[in-house]
Amino acid sequence: xxxxxxxxxDLLPEDTIKWQFVEEKVKAIFDKRxxxxxxxxxxxxxxxxxxxxxxxxDVVQKEMYTFEDKSGRSITLRPEGTAGVIRAYLENGxxxxxxxxxxxxNMAMYRYENVQKGRQREFHQIGTEFIGSESYLAxxxxxxxxxxxFNELNIPNIKLNINSIGCPKCRGKYQxxxxxxxxxxxxxxxxxxxTRFVKNPMxxxxxxxxxxxxxxxxxxxMINYLCDECKDHFENVKNSLKENGIEFEIDSSIVRGLDYxxxxxxxxxxxxxxxxxxxxxxxxxxVEEFGGVHTPAVGFGTGIERLMELVSKYNPNxxxxxxxxxILAVTNDENKxxxxxxxxxxxxxxxxxxxxLGRSFKSQMKYADKIGAKNLLVIGEEEMRTGxxxxxxxxxxxxxxxKLDDIQL
Numbered sequence: 001x002x003x004x005x006x007x008x009x010d011l012l013p014e015d016t017i018k019w020q021f022v023e024e025k026v027k028a029i030f031d032k033r034x035x036x037x038x039x040x041x042x043x044x045x046x047x048x049x050x051x052x053x054x055x056x057x058d059v060v061q062k063e064m065y066t067f068e069d070k071s072g073r074s075i076t077l078r079p080e081g082t083a084g085v086i087r088a089y090l091e092n093g094x095x096x097x098x099x100x101x102x103x104x105x106n107m108a109m110y111r112y113e114n115v116q117k118g119r120q121r122e123f124h125q126i127g128t129e130f131i132g133s134e135s136y137l138a139x140x141x142x143x144x145x146x147x148x149x150f151n152e153l154n155i156p157n158i159k160l161n162i163n164s165i166g167c168p169k170c171r172g173k174y175q176x177x178x179x180x181x182x183x184x185x186x187x188x189x190x191x192x193x194x195t196r197f198v199k200n201p202m203x204x205x206x207x208x209x210x211x212x213x214x215x216x217x218x219x220x221x222m223i224n225y226l227c228d229e230c231k232d233h234f235e236n237v238k239n240s241l242k243e244n245g246i247e248f249e250i251d252s253s254i255v256r257g258l259d260y261x262x263x264x265x266x267x268x269x270x271x272x273x274x275x276x277x278x279x280x281x282x283x284x285x286x287v288e289e290f291g292g293v294h295t296p297a298v299g300f301g302t303g304i305e306r307l308m309e310l311v312s313k314y315n316p317n318x319x320x321x322x323x324x325x326x327i328l329a330v331t332n333d334e335n336k337x338x339x340x341x342x343x344x345x346x347x348x349x350x351x352x353x354x355x356x357l358g359r360s361f362k363s364q365m366k367y368a369d370k371i372g373a374k375n376l377l378v379i380g381e382e383e384m385r386t387g388x389x390x391x392x393x394x395x396x397x398x399x400x401x402x403k404l405d406d407i408q409l
Contacts (some may be wrong), residue, residue, distance in 0.1 A: 007112075007121025009305075019321050022084035022304065022311055023106060025152045026126055033145060035102040035128055040084040042108065046074040051289055052083035052260060057203065061192065063111040077110035080281070081127045081301055082260070083323070089131055090292045096287070099132030106304075127280075127301035134296040136236035138284060139264045142236075142298050146268060146278050147246055149302070155310045157271035161251035162241075165202070165221060165236040167262050168285070170227035175201050177220050184270055185215045187316070206255050221252035234391075237264055260286045264298065270310065275314035277310065324409055325353055325391070326373035327354040328364045334379045341377070350409060370393065375409060 004010060011019065017354065046066050053059050065077040066275045078084055085103055087093070094101050106126045115121060122154035128145065130408045143160070151252070158336040166174065178201045182189070186197060189204065196203040205216055224401050226234065241248055248266075256279060265281030280300025311318075329338040335355070342352045353371060355364050356409045368376055383389045385405055390399040391409065402408050 005121075007115045009120055009127075013320065015308075018308060018311060018315075018318050019304065020319050021165075021263060021315070022153060022307065023126075023269055024151055026104075026106075028344055029145065029148050029152060030104045030128065031307060033102070035104045035130075035145075038085055038088060038105050038219075039107065040081075040104045040105070042077075042087050043075050043077050044087065046076040048083050048087055048290075049076055052086065052202070052286060053080060054203075055259065060190075063113050064111060065110045065344060078110055079108055079111045081109065082129060082286070083126055083300060085127075086131070086286050086290055087131050087381065089129075089285065090290055094131075095292065095295065099394045100138060101130070101131045102128070104128040104301075117335045118303070118309055124304040125301045126304060126307075127299060129297055129299035131374050131407075132295055133283070133296040133298070136233050136240065138296075138298050139233075139237050142267055142280065142300060143241065143247060145352070146266075146280070146302070149278075150268065153307075153311055154314050156314065158277065159269045159271050160246065160248040160266060161254060161269060162237070162248050162264065162266040163252055163254040163257055164226055164263055165222045165261060166226050166229055169231055170225060171173070171202075174220070174222050174225040177225065178202065178205075181219050181251060182215070182332055188215060193356040202255050205253065209238065210359075222255075223252045225252070239397045246296050256281055266300075268302075277305065277306055301360070321351055322372035322374060323353040324373075325352045325377055325407075326364075326368035326371070327352065327377045327379065328368065329355065329379040330359065330361055330364075334384060335353070337379055337384065337404070341404070345407060345409070377407065379404070 029178070032381065040047060045345045046064070049064060050060055055061070058181065059079050059216040064079050067075055069075050080382045085105060089101065104127065107124065107127050109123050110121060111123070112121055128142065130142055133226040147160065167169070179197065182197065182201060182204055186194060190207065190209045193204045193207050193209070193212050202222070204212065204338045205219060207213065207216070220408070254265050261281045261316050263282040268278040269275065278300055282296070284296040286297065287293070327338040327342055329335045335366055338354045342354050345352045353373065359367065373394055376394055379389065387404045390406045391402050391404055391407070
């Protein structure tokens with residue numbers, strides 16, 4: 001028997017009912033804020049992610065699914081959502097729309113990484129991008145939107161950590177100071193960190209290797225070297241979050257795993273496990289990197305698999321919908337009538353089931369009970385002759401009379 005590929009997962013009906021619960025809640029949150037859905041291709045030219053995500057990141061160096069197509073072009077399955085969304089924004093002339101352009105997505109992503117709880121090689125992500133605003137107000141709106149998701153999904157004990165990683169103007173000086181600190185022990189760092197030392201030493205602070213983490217203790221932090229503009233931006237973000245009752249902690253070690261971030265970065269952490277459930281930040285140079293004019297932006301992404309673990313934990317009563325009515329019929333004529341009644345009721349919005357296997361009367365009774373039908377309608381000889389029937393409440397056993405051609409539930 002052929003089995004699924006390692007790092008992928010089948011979502012069965014008992015899973016998808018929970019996913020739909022989350023997707024409906026999240027969509028409603030975006031709709032109320034004028035954030036519109038976008039869908040982009042599952043694969044792009046590899047250069048898009050090399051330039052956008054960054055050649056020094058783990059994603060590009062170790063995790064991308066890259067291959068040559070039949071014309072010899074390098075193609076990559078999307079490992080994250082922002083680069084593709086920004087490419088679509090530019091290619092489709094969305095810059096001409098009123099700013100900010102507010103977009104959201106719900107898409108599958110692909111990264112070749114170690115499979116673990118809540119992390120697969122094919123994973124799904126819900127994210128948003130607010131494109132066109134340089135103001136701190138956009139940062140605050142995006143962070144508050146993320147916070148609302150956890151509230152609506154009834155997930156407690158979520159902690160918000162924020163940081164500022166500055167802009168290219170103030171980052172250059174900081175990187176020289178960081179290189180001086182790291183350079184003393186550079187020979188002891190992993191090979192990946194050594195390759196990042198010249199191009200982007202901040203990536204070294206994001207290394208997961210134990211020995212590298214130890215040598216990073218006491219490293220200078222970007223937050224202490226911000227230019228006046230970045231300081232003011234960050235102060236406004238912090239003050240506005242406080243004024244709106246959003247609790248947070250400053251974590252100067254947050255740099256995020258993608259190169260395009262500038263200024264505000266943030267993570268929502270599960271207080272029980274310490275795992276990041278949602279992360280994001282500002283990326284003011286990405287549109288320009290892709291050939292557009294300078295266009296500031298801010299956004300976030302949350303992995304649905306990890307989010308679903310919390311949803312299941314704190315929402316244990318999400319269940320499949322059960323039929324409003326089961327129509328029991330045995331003969332051909334009775335089944336023809338059952339079909340007509342079922343379609344009329346479905347058109348009115350009711351969930352109606354009927355037999356499709358040619359079961360006996362007794363077997364259908366058992367089936368109606370097994371699927372949890374709320375009501376039962378039996379169509380037999382008497383009902384066909386008189387046009388009268390009874391609707392039985394399967395829980396209470398009570399029956400009410402009805403016309404066969406005008407079923408009232």
